[in-house]
Amino acid sequence: MHAPAPTAAPKISARHVSVHYGRKQAIDDVSIDVDMENVTAFIGPSGCGKSTFLRTLNRMNDTIPTARVAGDIRLDGEDIYAADMDVVQLRARVGMVFQKPNPFPKSIYENVAYGPRIHGLAANKAELDHIVERSLTRAGLWGEVKDRLSDSGTALSGGQQQRLCIARAIAVDPEVILMDEPCSALDPIATAKIEELVHELRGKYAIVIVTHNMQQAARVSQRTAFFHLGTLVEYGVTSQIFTNPRQERTKDYITGRYG
Amino acid sequence: MSGSALFFLVLGLALIGWLTARARAVRLGGATRLHSLPGQHGWYVAMWVAIPAFVFLAAWGWISPQLVREGVLASPQAASLPAFAFERSAILAEARAIARNPDLGAFNPQAEVLAPIYRTYLTRYAWIGTGIALILALAGGLYAFSRIAAPFRARGHVERGVMLILLVASLIAILTTLGIFGSLLVESARFFSIVPVADFLLGTHWSPQGVGVAHPGRDLGAVPLFWGTFFIGAVIAMAVAIPFGLMSAVYLTQYAAPAVRRWVKPMLEILAGVPTVVYGYFAALTVGPAIRQFAVALGMPYASSESALAAGLVMGVMIIPFVSSMADDALAAVPAAMRDGSLAMGATKSETIARVLMPAALPGVVAGILLAVSRAIGETMIVVMAASGAATISLNPFDSATTVTKQIVDLLTGEAAFDSPKTLAAFALGLTLFVITFLLNIVALRVVKKYREAYE
Numbered sequence: 214m215h216a217p218a219p220t221a222a223p224k225i226s227a228r229h230v231s232v233h234y235g236r237k238q239a240i241d242d243v244s245i246d247v248d249m250e251n252v253t254a255f256i257g258p259s260g261c262g263k264s265t266f267l268r269t270l271n272r273m274n275d276t277i278p279t280a281r282v283a284g285d286i287r288l289d290g291e292d293i294y295a296a297d298m299d300v301v302q303l304r305a306r307v308g309m310v311f312q313k314p315n316p317f318p319k320s321i322y323e324n325v326a327y328g329p330r331i332h333g334l335a336a337n338k339a340e341l342d343h344i345v346e347r348s349l350t351r352a353g354l355w356g357e358v359k360d361r362l363s364d365s366g367t368a369l370s371g372g373q374q375q376r377l378c379i380a381r382a383i384a385v386d387p388e389v390i391l392m393d394e395p396c397s398a399l400d401p402i403a404t405a406k407i408e409e410l411v412h413e414l415r416g417k418y419a420i421v422i423v424t425h426n427m428q429q430a431a432r433v434s435q436r437t438a439f440f441h442l443g444t445l446v447e448y449g450v451t452s453q454i455f456t457n458p459r460q461e462r463t464k465d466y467i468t469g470r471y472g
Numbered sequence: 473m474s475g476s477a478l479f480f481l482v483l484g485l486a487l488i489g490w491l492t493a494r495a496r497a498v499r500l501g502g503a504t505r506l507h508s509l510p511g512q513h514g515w516y517v518a519m520w521v522a523i524p525a526f527v528f529l530a531a532w533g534w535i536s537p538q539l540v541r542e543g544v545l546a547s548p549q550a551a552s553l554p555a556f557a558f559e560r561s562a563i564l565a566e567a568r569a570i571a572r573n574p575d576l577g578a579f580n581p582q583a584e585v586l587a588p589i590y591r592t593y594l595t596r597y598a599w600i601g602t603g604i605a606l607i608l609a610l611a612g613g614l615y616a617f618s619r620i621a622a623p624f625r626a627r628g629h630v631e632r633g634v635m636l637i638l639l640v641a642s643l644i645a646i647l648t649t650l651g652i653f654g655s656l657l658v659e660s661a662r663f664f665s666i667v668p669v670a671d672f673l674l675g676t677h678w679s680p681q682g683v684g685v686a687h688p689g690r691d692l693g694a695v696p697l698f699w700g701t702f703f704i705g706a707v708i709a710m711a712v713a714i715p716f717g718l719m720s721a722v723y724l725t726q727y728a729a730p731a732v733r734r735w736v737k738p739m740l741e742i743l744a745g746v747p748t749v750v751y752g753y754f755a756a757l758t759v760g761p762a763i764r765q766f767a768v769a770l771g772m773p774y775a776s777s778e779s780a781l782a783a784g785l786v787m788g789v790m791i792i793p794f795v796s797s798m799a800d801d802a803l804a805a806v807p808a809a810m811r812d813g814s815l816a817m818g819a820t821k822s823e824t825i826a827r828v829l830m831p832a833a834l835p836g837v838v839a840g841i842l843l844a845v846s847r848a849i850g851e852t853m854i855v856v857m858a859a860s861g862a863a864t865i866s867l868n869p870f871d872s873a874t875t876v877t878k879q880i881v882d883l884l885t886g887e888a889a890f891d892s893p894k895t896l897a898a899f900a901l902g903l904t905l906f907v908i909t910f911l912l913n914i915v916a917l918r919v920v921k922k923y924r925e926a927y928e
Contacts (some may be wrong), residue, residue: 236883271816273816276811301818301819303801304815304817304818305818308817309811315807315809315813316813316829317832318810319831320617327814327819328818328819331818331819331823350621378813385817385818404799446715
């Protein structure tokens with residue numbers, strides 16, 4: 214196991230993480246650091262464990278009864294699997310965007326206001342309005358929806374729905390945003406918008422994006438981790454991974470030998 | 473020949489047809505390649521033997537009594553029959569009973585005279601029917617047998633035959649319902665020719681025992697009955713069934729460990745299979761007296777043990793599995809992505825359920841509740857046993873109450889002439905209830921359908 218890529222102060226630091234689903238091992242001894250300045254991409258063929266690993270970072274694997282996580286994952290030095298860690302707080306700090314856009318069957322406004330409401334972030338309607346507007350603006354959706362905030366979120370196009378989900382995640386002011394193949398259900402134009410958005414959000418949030426589209430990883434990320442068969446094969450600066458991979462397996466995957 | 477003997481005779485012929493056709497196909501198959509399997513040739517012939525004969529017999533069962541009746545009425549002895557339809561039917565029915573079972577004594581001398589004539593016609597048409605059925609069976613069999621050949625596509629024909637049988641099976645329930653509805657309509661029309669619709673639907677006085685001849689509508693106002701039905705079935709029962717049904721569905725789908733769910737869910741479903749009479753006992757013997765004591769303790773010394781509350785509570789318990797299983801399905805149908813999305817925002821489980829899952833599942837839940845209401849207002853046994861009482865419009869759940877179904881039972885049991893407004897009122901009540909539950913079911917199905925489209 215080689216050392217994680219050098220970064221500034223790591224936002225998330227994972228050491229020797231293994232995940233089992235029942236008896237099946239999905240992740241084997243993965244160590245990785247994620248920082249605020251860079252967008253980190255996880256790439257690898259289907260079933261390599263990249264999404265599973267992503268879900269350990271905000272403990273979404275807790276919702277799968279058979280999943281067991283071993284190892285050490287720290288957010289700003291705090292052990293997120295510690296007994297006294299409040300999962301609700303953790304998930305408010307580490308937001309997530311899913312593969313398929315999953316807006317709630319509520320209005321656009323209510324979708325974005327959902328997080329601030331449950332976490333009590335707004336004292337009154339004016340503050341809530343402000344949070345909703347700011348989040349939608351950051352997600353690049355405000356201009357398109359400002360006149361129809363009371364329409365159902367599910368009535369938007371796929372790309373708009375995904376940006377709505379990003380706005381929803383932003384609304385609780387997280388520190389980290391995890392994106393699990395956020396463009397896999399979108400057309401190229403909607404994909405381009407999401408990628409542009411990732412660029413704009415970089416630096417404000419630590420962003421981890423899982424993708425099996427290598428061009429996308431090259432376009433949006435500064436750090437790339439290549440997963441294969443549940444292990445982390447190589448982690449480094451994106452340009453280096455794509456032009457000069459150190460591992461044979463990475464090279465094979467990048468050049469399209471498999472995956 | 474009796475019906476059942478004929479039935480088995482035709483079945484036997486079909487079996488013979490199957491065996492011979494199969495044997496012939498096997499023999500043909502020795503020389504050339506058959507298109508269809510020998511068994512399929514066998515089924516083809518068997519179907520041709522049985523289906524036309526059975527279709528004819530079903531129709532004949534309908535036609536022949538009328539032919540017999542016509543024959544009897546045409547005989548010279550029938551000329552002296554009274555002209556009044558009811559009386560004439562009664563005599564004919566008696567004659568037929570004597571004709572079938574000569575040991576019966578005659579009550580009406582005219583029936584005794586007609587009996588032998590009746591018997592003659594009965595046997596004559598029975599033989600005609602048997603003959604035609606057997607000819608049809610043999611003709612069908614021979615026709616089918618003659619078509620057996622190597623290239624003959626028996627497989628496709630058998631397939632179509634199977635489809636036909638399935639189609640008939642599925643139509644039987646629908647046609648029966650239509651028939652019931654039709655007969656309800658006819659009887660209700662007779663009722664409404666005596667009692668004005670407005671009196672029945674808007675009248676607030678119900679006492680069928682003392683129906684006046686001049687103004688029968690004054691004593692046949694159904695509002696108290698519909699109030700009782702609504703109060704017991706849609707208010708009290710639902711006050712029990714909705715909260716407990718929903719909460720049990722939420723627990724089973726969201727909280728219960730798989731092992732718990734594996735045990736609790738079937739147990740809950742067993743509740744739905746308990747005969748309603750058993751619930752009736754429970755309501756009448758256990759819950760009713762307990763509620764009476766409670767009412768007495770509350771300061772109502774004359775409280776009855778047959779209260780709307782007793783019937784409603786037990787009915788509510790009976791309905792819990794309906795609400796629960798519909799809500800369970802609706803909650804389970806909400807995509808997991810929705811739940812994950814909420815949990816990933818840092819929502820707790822109960823916040824997720826209350827704010828995301830329940831709103832998303834609401835149409836399915838509402839449909840479940842509507843079906844439960846329609847089931848509750850059609851429920852009879854519990855009310856008959858536990859709430860039989862005066863037809864009053866009262867908001868007090870400790871008062872006795874009565875429902876539409878309970879009154880239908882009262883009106884149709886015991887001695888009653890079938891043309892009095894009192895008896896006919898039962899059909900009008902039935903029709904109204906039928907229409908109400910029918911509408912509830914349609915609304916429920918539409919809601920469910922709309923909801924399904926939202927997530928596919």
